[in-house]
Amino acid sequence: MDTNFIRQPEDLVVDESFLAWYRQTNADAVKGWQEWMDQDPSNRVMVEEAVFLLNNLAFQEVSVPDQQVSEAENRLMSRIGEAPVGKKGAAVPMRRWMAVAASVVLLVLAGLGLRKLYTRPSIATQYGEISRSVLPDGTEITLNAHSRIEYGKQWSSGKDREVWLTGEAFFHVKKTPEHDRFIVHTDHFDVIVTGTQFNVVNHANEAGVVLKEGSVTVHGTNGQDLKMLPGDLVDLKGGELVKQTVNPEDIIAWTDNKMNFDNTPISEVIKMIQEHYGVKVTVSDPSLLTHTLIGIFPNDNLNVLLKALEATKEFKVSRDGDNVVIQSPF
Numbered sequence: 001m002d003t004n005f006i007r008q009p010e011d012l013v014v015d016e017s018f019l020a021w022y023r024q025t026n027a028d029a030v031k032g033w034q035e036w037m038d039q040d041p042s043n044r045v046m047v048e049e050a051v052f053l054l055n056n057l058a059f060q061e062v063s064v065p066d067q068q069v070s071e072a073e074n075r076l077m078s079r080i081g082e083a084p085v086g087k088k089g090a091a092v093p094m095r096r097w098m099a100v101a102a103s104v105v106l107l108v109l110a111g112l113g114l115r116k117l118y119t120r121p122s123i124a125t126q127y128g129e130i131s132r133s134v135l136p137d138g139t140e141i142t143l144n145a146h147s148r149i150e151y152g153k154q155w156s157s158g159k160d161r162e163v164w165l166t167g168e169a170f171f172h173v174k175k176t177p178e179h180d181r182f183i184v185h186t187d188h189f190d191v192i193v194t195g196t197q198f199n200v201v202n203h204a205n206e207a208g209v210v211l212k213e214g215s216v217t218v219h220g221t222n223g224q225d226l227k228m229l230p231g232d233l234v235d236l237k238g239g240e241l242v243k244q245t246v247n248p249e250d251i252i253a254w255t256d257n258k259m260n261f262d263n264t265p266i267s268e269v270i271k272m273i274q275e276h277y278g279v280k281v282t283v284s285d286p287s288l289l290t291h292t293l294i295g296i297f298p299n300d301n302l303n304v305l306l307k308a309l310e311a312t313k314e315f316k317v318s319r320d321g322d323n324v325v326i327q328s329p330f
Contacts, residue, residue, distance in 0.1 A: 012050035127278035144168035257300035
Protein backbone atom coordinates (compact mmCIF):
# COMPACT_ATOMS: atom_id res chain seq x y z
CA MET A 1 0.00 0.00 0.00
CA ASP A 2 1.19 3.50 -0.86
CA THR A 3 0.22 6.27 1.58
CA ASN A 4 2.44 9.00 0.15
CA PHE A 5 -0.38 10.34 -2.02
CA ILE A 6 -2.82 10.81 0.87
CA ARG A 7 -3.63 14.41 1.65
CA GLN A 8 -7.37 14.31 2.37
CA PRO A 9 -10.21 11.76 2.93
CA GLU A 10 -11.17 11.92 -0.76
CA ASP A 11 -7.75 10.43 -1.63
CA LEU A 12 -8.61 7.36 0.43
CA VAL A 13 -12.00 6.63 -1.13
CA VAL A 14 -10.44 6.08 -4.57
CA ASP A 15 -7.61 3.85 -3.34
CA GLU A 16 -8.08 0.13 -4.08
CA SER A 17 -6.15 -1.00 -1.01
CA PHE A 18 -8.17 1.25 1.28
CA LEU A 19 -11.42 -0.01 -0.23
CA ALA A 20 -10.22 -3.58 0.48
CA TRP A 21 -9.71 -2.55 4.13
CA TYR A 22 -13.14 -0.89 4.19
CA ARG A 23 -14.80 -4.05 2.85
CA GLN A 24 -12.57 -6.32 5.00
CA THR A 25 -11.71 -8.38 1.91
CA ASN A 26 -7.90 -8.43 2.12
CA ALA A 27 -5.99 -9.37 5.27
CA ASP A 28 -2.81 -7.55 4.19
CA ALA A 29 -4.78 -4.37 3.51
CA VAL A 30 -6.55 -4.63 6.87
CA LYS A 31 -3.22 -5.02 8.67
CA GLY A 32 -1.48 -2.29 6.68
CA TRP A 33 -4.15 0.36 7.17
CA GLN A 34 -4.48 -0.53 10.85
CA GLU A 35 -0.75 0.08 11.31
CA TRP A 36 -1.03 3.37 9.40
CA MET A 37 -3.86 4.53 11.68
CA ASP A 38 -1.87 3.59 14.77
CA GLN A 39 1.04 5.77 13.66
CA ASP A 40 -0.78 9.05 14.16
CA PRO A 41 -4.23 10.07 15.54
CA SER A 42 -4.66 12.38 12.53
CA ASN A 43 -4.46 9.32 10.26
CA ARG A 44 -7.29 7.70 12.19
CA VAL A 45 -9.36 10.88 11.92
CA MET A 46 -8.86 10.94 8.14
CA VAL A 47 -9.89 7.27 7.87
CA GLU A 48 -13.06 7.87 9.90
CA GLU A 49 -13.95 10.82 7.65
CA ALA A 50 -13.37 8.66 4.57
CA VAL A 51 -15.55 5.90 6.06
CA PHE A 52 -18.27 8.48 6.69
CA LEU A 53 -18.11 9.54 3.03
CA LEU A 54 -18.33 5.94 1.82
CA ASN A 55 -21.24 5.18 4.15
CA ASN A 56 -23.27 8.19 3.12
CA LEU A 57 -22.84 8.53 -0.62
CA ALA A 58 -26.04 7.58 -2.39
CA PHE A 59 -27.51 7.91 -5.86
CA GLN A 60 -30.81 9.47 -6.80
CA GLU A 61 -31.98 8.80 -10.36
CA VAL A 62 -33.91 11.20 -12.54
CA SER A 63 -35.16 10.79 -16.07
CA VAL A 64 -32.51 11.85 -18.64
CA PRO A 65 -32.90 11.69 -22.44
CA ASP A 66 -30.96 8.83 -24.05
CA GLN A 67 -29.19 11.24 -26.42
CA GLN A 68 -27.85 13.28 -23.51
CA VAL A 69 -26.56 10.17 -21.78
CA SER A 70 -24.91 8.97 -25.01
CA GLU A 71 -23.18 12.31 -25.57
CA ALA A 72 -21.87 12.34 -22.01
CA GLU A 73 -20.61 8.77 -22.40
CA ASN A 74 -18.79 9.66 -25.63
CA ARG A 75 -17.10 12.64 -23.99
CA LEU A 76 -15.97 10.47 -21.08
CA MET A 77 -14.61 7.68 -23.29
CA SER A 78 -12.78 10.27 -25.39
CA ARG A 79 -11.04 11.62 -22.30
CA ILE A 80 -10.15 8.15 -21.02
CA GLY A 81 -8.75 7.28 -24.45
CA GLU A 82 -6.13 10.03 -24.17
CA ALA A 83 -2.87 8.43 -22.97
CA PRO A 84 -1.99 9.93 -19.56
CA VAL A 85 1.70 10.90 -19.58
CA GLY A 86 3.79 12.26 -16.72
CA LYS A 87 7.12 14.04 -16.70
CA LYS A 88 9.70 12.96 -19.30
CA GLY A 89 7.09 10.85 -21.03
CA ALA A 90 6.58 8.49 -18.09
CA ALA A 91 3.12 7.00 -17.77
CA VAL A 92 1.04 8.25 -14.88
CA PRO A 93 0.52 5.45 -12.27
CA MET A 94 -2.67 3.51 -13.02
CA ARG A 95 -4.18 4.19 -9.59
CA ARG A 96 -3.77 7.94 -10.15
CA TRP A 97 -5.30 7.74 -13.61
CA MET A 98 -8.21 5.66 -12.32
CA ALA A 99 -8.80 8.30 -9.65
CA VAL A 100 -8.86 11.00 -12.34
CA ALA A 101 -11.24 8.90 -14.45
CA ALA A 102 -13.47 8.35 -11.43
CA SER A 103 -13.53 12.10 -10.84
CA VAL A 104 -14.55 12.66 -14.47
CA VAL A 105 -17.35 10.12 -14.09
CA LEU A 106 -18.65 11.90 -11.00
CA LEU A 107 -18.49 15.27 -12.76
CA VAL A 108 -20.40 13.91 -15.74
CA LEU A 109 -23.05 12.36 -13.51
CA ALA A 110 -23.32 15.58 -11.53
CA GLY A 111 -23.82 17.48 -14.79
CA LEU A 112 -26.66 15.14 -15.68
CA GLY A 113 -28.26 15.51 -12.27
CA LEU A 114 -27.96 11.78 -11.57
CA ARG A 115 -25.74 11.89 -8.48
CA LYS A 116 -26.74 13.65 -5.29
CA LEU A 117 -25.48 13.38 -1.76
CA TYR A 118 -28.32 12.15 0.41
CA THR A 119 -28.17 14.10 3.63
CA ARG A 120 -29.88 12.99 6.81
CA PRO A 121 -30.40 14.88 10.08
CA SER A 122 -27.33 14.34 12.23
CA ILE A 123 -25.81 14.92 15.66
CA ALA A 124 -22.03 15.10 16.11
CA THR A 125 -19.50 15.71 18.88
CA GLN A 126 -15.97 17.06 18.90
CA TYR A 127 -12.95 15.57 20.70
CA GLY A 128 -13.47 15.69 24.47
CA GLU A 129 -17.22 16.36 24.13
CA ILE A 130 -20.17 14.22 25.22
CA SER A 131 -23.73 15.17 24.24
CA ARG A 132 -27.21 13.97 25.14
CA SER A 133 -30.11 14.19 22.71
CA VAL A 134 -33.63 12.90 22.09
CA LEU A 135 -34.57 11.46 18.70
CA PRO A 136 -37.97 12.08 17.05
CA ASP A 137 -39.49 8.91 18.60
CA GLY A 138 -38.39 9.83 22.13
CA THR A 139 -35.32 7.57 22.15
CA GLU A 140 -32.56 9.04 24.31
CA ILE A 141 -28.97 8.88 23.09
CA THR A 142 -25.66 9.81 24.69
CA LEU A 143 -22.98 10.43 22.08
CA ASN A 144 -19.33 9.94 23.03
CA ALA A 145 -16.47 12.18 21.92
CA HIS A 146 -15.65 12.48 18.20
CA SER A 147 -18.77 10.58 17.17
CA ARG A 148 -21.64 11.13 14.78
CA ILE A 149 -25.13 9.75 14.41
CA GLU A 150 -27.55 10.21 11.52
CA TYR A 151 -31.18 9.24 11.46
CA GLY A 152 -34.00 8.94 8.95
CA LYS A 153 -35.77 12.11 7.92
CA GLN A 154 -39.23 10.68 8.46
CA TRP A 155 -40.20 8.18 11.16
CA SER A 156 -43.76 6.93 10.98
CA SER A 157 -45.72 4.33 12.90
CA GLY A 158 -45.34 0.80 11.63
CA LYS A 159 -41.93 1.36 10.02
CA ASP A 160 -38.36 0.71 11.16
CA ARG A 161 -36.55 3.49 12.97
CA GLU A 162 -33.03 3.61 11.55
CA VAL A 163 -29.86 5.39 12.66
CA TRP A 164 -26.27 5.29 11.34
CA LEU A 165 -23.43 5.51 13.86
CA THR A 166 -19.77 6.43 13.56
CA GLY A 167 -17.94 6.44 16.90
CA GLU A 168 -19.69 5.43 20.12
CA ALA A 169 -23.16 5.99 21.57
CA PHE A 170 -25.41 4.74 24.36
CA PHE A 171 -29.07 4.23 23.43
CA HIS A 172 -32.19 4.13 25.59
CA VAL A 173 -34.72 3.12 22.96
CA LYS A 174 -38.35 4.02 23.50
CA LYS A 175 -40.90 1.29 22.84
CA THR A 176 -43.76 2.05 20.47
CA PRO A 177 -47.32 0.66 20.64
CA GLU A 178 -46.68 -1.09 17.33
CA HIS A 179 -43.33 -2.51 18.58
CA ASP A 180 -41.52 -0.87 15.66
CA ARG A 181 -37.95 -2.03 15.27
CA PHE A 182 -35.07 0.32 16.07
CA ILE A 183 -31.98 -0.42 13.98
CA VAL A 184 -28.47 0.91 14.53
CA HIS A 185 -26.32 0.54 11.40
CA THR A 186 -22.53 0.30 11.73
CA ASP A 187 -19.78 -0.61 9.28
CA HIS A 188 -19.68 -4.22 10.48
CA PHE A 189 -23.12 -5.15 11.82
CA ASP A 190 -26.66 -3.95 12.56
CA VAL A 191 -28.20 -3.85 16.04
CA ILE A 192 -31.94 -4.61 15.96
CA VAL A 193 -34.20 -3.84 18.96
CA THR A 194 -37.66 -2.64 19.96
CA GLY A 195 -37.04 -1.02 23.36
CA THR A 196 -33.91 -1.42 25.45
CA GLN A 197 -30.66 0.17 26.69
CA PHE A 198 -27.35 -0.65 25.02
CA ASN A 199 -23.97 0.75 23.99
CA VAL A 200 -22.54 0.57 20.46
CA VAL A 201 -18.96 1.20 19.32
CA ASN A 202 -18.19 1.71 15.63
CA HIS A 203 -14.58 2.83 15.27
CA ALA A 204 -12.16 2.02 12.47
CA ASN A 205 -10.28 -0.40 14.72
CA GLU A 206 -13.01 -1.45 17.15
CA ALA A 207 -16.64 -2.51 16.92
CA GLY A 208 -18.94 -3.96 19.56
CA VAL A 209 -22.22 -3.89 21.46
CA VAL A 210 -22.91 -4.06 25.22
CA LEU A 211 -26.46 -4.70 26.43
CA LYS A 212 -27.60 -3.12 29.70
CA GLU A 213 -31.34 -3.84 29.58
CA GLY A 214 -33.80 -5.72 27.37
CA SER A 215 -32.74 -7.87 24.43
CA VAL A 216 -31.22 -7.19 21.03
CA THR A 217 -30.15 -9.06 17.93
CA VAL A 218 -26.82 -8.26 16.28
CA HIS A 219 -26.82 -9.02 12.56
CA GLY A 220 -23.33 -9.28 11.02
CA THR A 221 -22.50 -8.38 7.44
CA ASN A 222 -21.51 -12.04 6.97
CA GLY A 223 -25.05 -13.16 7.82
CA GLN A 224 -24.19 -14.16 11.39
CA ASP A 225 -26.90 -13.41 13.99
CA LEU A 226 -26.40 -13.27 17.76
CA LYS A 227 -29.15 -12.67 20.30
CA MET A 228 -28.01 -10.77 23.39
CA LEU A 229 -29.20 -10.68 27.00
CA PRO A 230 -28.34 -8.05 29.65
CA GLY A 231 -24.63 -8.24 30.52
CA ASP A 232 -23.61 -9.59 27.12
CA LEU A 233 -20.79 -8.01 25.12
CA VAL A 234 -20.49 -8.77 21.41
CA ASP A 235 -17.19 -7.85 19.75
CA LEU A 236 -16.10 -8.14 16.15
CA LYS A 237 -12.94 -10.25 16.04
CA GLY A 238 -11.40 -11.52 12.83
CA GLY A 239 -14.62 -10.82 10.95
CA GLU A 240 -16.71 -12.91 13.39
CA LEU A 241 -19.09 -11.77 16.14
CA VAL A 242 -17.90 -13.07 19.53
CA LYS A 243 -20.02 -12.93 22.69
CA GLN A 244 -18.89 -12.76 26.32
CA THR A 245 -20.27 -11.60 29.68
CA VAL A 246 -19.21 -8.29 31.24
CA ASN A 247 -20.37 -5.67 33.73
CA PRO A 248 -22.17 -3.11 31.52
CA GLU A 249 -21.55 -0.33 34.06
CA ASP A 250 -17.81 -0.62 33.43
CA ILE A 251 -18.32 -0.15 29.70
CA ILE A 252 -20.78 2.75 29.87
CA ALA A 253 -18.94 4.69 32.59
CA TRP A 254 -18.05 7.21 29.86
CA THR A 255 -21.67 8.43 29.84
CA ASP A 256 -20.97 9.89 33.31
CA ASN A 257 -17.62 11.38 32.21
CA LYS A 258 -15.66 8.57 33.85
CA MET A 259 -13.22 5.88 32.80
CA ASN A 260 -13.66 2.67 34.76
CA PHE A 261 -10.56 0.47 34.74
CA ASP A 262 -10.42 -3.10 36.05
CA ASN A 263 -6.91 -4.41 35.46
CA THR A 264 -6.97 -2.58 32.13
CA PRO A 265 -3.64 -2.65 30.23
CA ILE A 266 -2.04 0.75 29.64
CA SER A 267 -2.15 -0.02 25.92
CA GLU A 268 -5.97 0.03 26.13
CA VAL A 269 -5.95 3.15 28.28
CA ILE A 270 -3.82 4.92 25.68
CA LYS A 271 -6.25 3.94 22.92
CA MET A 272 -9.20 5.29 24.91
CA ILE A 273 -7.44 8.62 25.59
CA GLN A 274 -6.47 9.05 21.93
CA GLU A 275 -9.98 8.32 20.67
CA HIS A 276 -11.63 10.61 23.22
CA TYR A 277 -9.31 13.61 23.06
CA GLY A 278 -7.63 13.33 19.64
CA VAL A 279 -4.09 13.49 21.05
CA LYS A 280 -1.08 11.26 20.43
CA VAL A 281 0.04 9.22 23.45
CA THR A 282 3.38 7.42 23.57
CA VAL A 283 5.38 5.59 26.23
CA SER A 284 9.06 6.06 26.95
CA ASP A 285 9.51 2.34 27.63
CA PRO A 286 7.49 -0.36 25.78
CA SER A 287 7.41 -2.46 28.96
CA LEU A 288 4.98 0.10 30.42
CA LEU A 289 2.32 -1.14 27.99
CA THR A 290 1.91 -4.31 30.05
CA HIS A 291 1.10 -2.39 33.24
CA THR A 292 -2.54 -2.37 34.29
CA LEU A 293 -4.84 0.14 35.97
CA ILE A 294 -7.59 -0.32 38.54
CA GLY A 295 -10.00 2.41 39.55
CA ILE A 296 -12.42 5.06 38.32
CA PHE A 297 -10.87 8.14 36.73
CA PRO A 298 -12.47 11.49 35.73
CA ASN A 299 -12.89 11.94 32.00
CA ASP A 300 -14.22 15.43 31.38
CA ASN A 301 -10.82 17.17 31.24
CA LEU A 302 -7.63 15.75 29.75
CA ASN A 303 -5.26 17.53 32.14
CA VAL A 304 -7.24 16.31 35.15
CA LEU A 305 -7.21 12.77 33.79
CA LEU A 306 -3.43 12.87 33.27
CA LYS A 307 -2.90 14.17 36.80
CA ALA A 308 -5.08 11.31 38.09
CA LEU A 309 -2.81 8.86 36.26
CA GLU A 310 0.22 10.43 37.91
CA ALA A 311 -1.50 10.26 41.31
CA THR A 312 -1.30 6.46 41.12
CA LYS A 313 2.49 6.93 41.49
CA GLU A 314 2.97 4.28 38.81
CA PHE A 315 3.59 6.75 35.98
CA LYS A 316 5.03 10.13 35.19
CA VAL A 317 3.03 11.98 32.54
CA SER A 318 4.04 14.99 30.47
CA ARG A 319 2.06 16.88 27.86
CA ASP A 320 3.12 19.22 25.07
CA GLY A 321 0.07 20.33 23.12
CA ASP A 322 -1.40 17.26 21.43
CA ASN A 323 1.52 15.05 22.41
CA VAL A 324 1.42 13.08 25.68
CA VAL A 325 4.28 10.96 26.98
CA ILE A 326 3.88 8.34 29.75
CA GLN A 327 7.07 7.47 31.58
CA SER A 328 8.18 5.40 34.51
CA PRO A 329 8.30 7.44 37.77
CA PHE A 330 11.72 6.02 38.60
